[in-house]
Amino acid sequence: MAKSTRAPWERSNPRKRAGKSSKHLSPAQKSAAKARAHRAGRRYPNLVDNMRMAAKKKSSKKKSSKKTSKSKASKAKSTTSAKKTRKRNAKKAKSRKHRASAREKDPRGGLTAAGRKAFARKQGAHLRPGVTKPESEMTPQEMRRKGSWAVRFYGRAKLPPLVDGKGQPTRHALSAHAWGEPVPKTVAAARRIAAKGERLLARYRRAKVRA
Template sequence: MARSPRAPWSKANPRKRAGKASTRLTSAEKATAKARARRAGRPYPNLVDNMRVAAKKAGKTKTSGRKRSAAKANTKKATTKKVASKKAARKTARSKTRAASSAKKRSAKRATPRKATSRKSAKSKREKDPRGGLTAAGRQAFAERDGAHLRPGVTKKVSEMTPQDMRRKGSWAVRFYGRDPLPPLLDAKGRPTRLALSAHAWGEPVPRTVAAARKIAAKGERLLARYHRIKDSRTRGKS
């Protein structure tokens, strides 16, 4: 035979069993329970109506607790969203600031005129042949600035030279490589100086040693001697 369930009043108080203090109904809750018992035709006080009122009270408490939890969660979510929004705004502001700064720098760079030294250096490079000597533009610049009538170096073979070619090349060779003391032919990095590179403009190998430079000077002396012999012979022929 099935065992009938125990009545609530026959059970031990669960709050006492859990070690918690019992809650009592307030005067208003007791009045509600009494009215409920009267409508049902039950004598009061009774456990049924008291438990019903207590259950409603517990339900309200749970509902309010859930509402508080939901409100707390919503507040937390709103706070998180607000923080994320602020971070995004700061990031956007930083990006705009960087973009504006970059644009300002580019604008300033475009507006800044080139230095005169840079222009002068570029012009000097155009006037000087990197292999040695002057370019046509360089000779033209000297003519405009100093009134000099510079001509390209003589690169012909000796057999093809005119007396004037011999005089010009011989004079150049003695003036450049016959001087004493001889200026440096190599710079600190071991590259030929402009003095050494000028030999290329006159059809001679670029000297790297004093001996090589003196050899070009000796060739110049021979060319000058030959020029003077030709000149003297022509003078004697006229007389």
């Protein structure tokens, strides 16, 4: 569309042609327009200085809009970055926890020395390694410890699962290895360990009476 060569004051108000109400300058803009006219040696009010002030108003609005958009984009970017950082840190923490857990658990069953130390730190309990000696070499206290463990783990009325969905022994079943017993995969095998525990406790009680 070709621009009109007529001066603005010779053209009709485009807002009126569009059926829109005219926009008015604020008192501050009028003062600025008046000062501008005075510096240029023009009489005021005049259309030139008013148009200049109106154009500045539009320009400042655009700049403000751009700043707001940039601010929003920056804020969104910052939020996304913070979320990513939190997610990354959570993943690292989970990985560290998993590695620590792997170090603390003996894959063959029971806890490692590091695991017993960690348990002592968290629970305040002093755990000792399981008794793996033959029955003939056990002291009365060792009989009591192993017997108590066997009855507690495998003598309960309802046993936890001894094998998982893949047929592999669970941690509960693997604990038998830490005490020098065959890892039970059936309830009957678990009950045999419990029965052995009962015998050890009976021997401990007899030894205690004799002492």
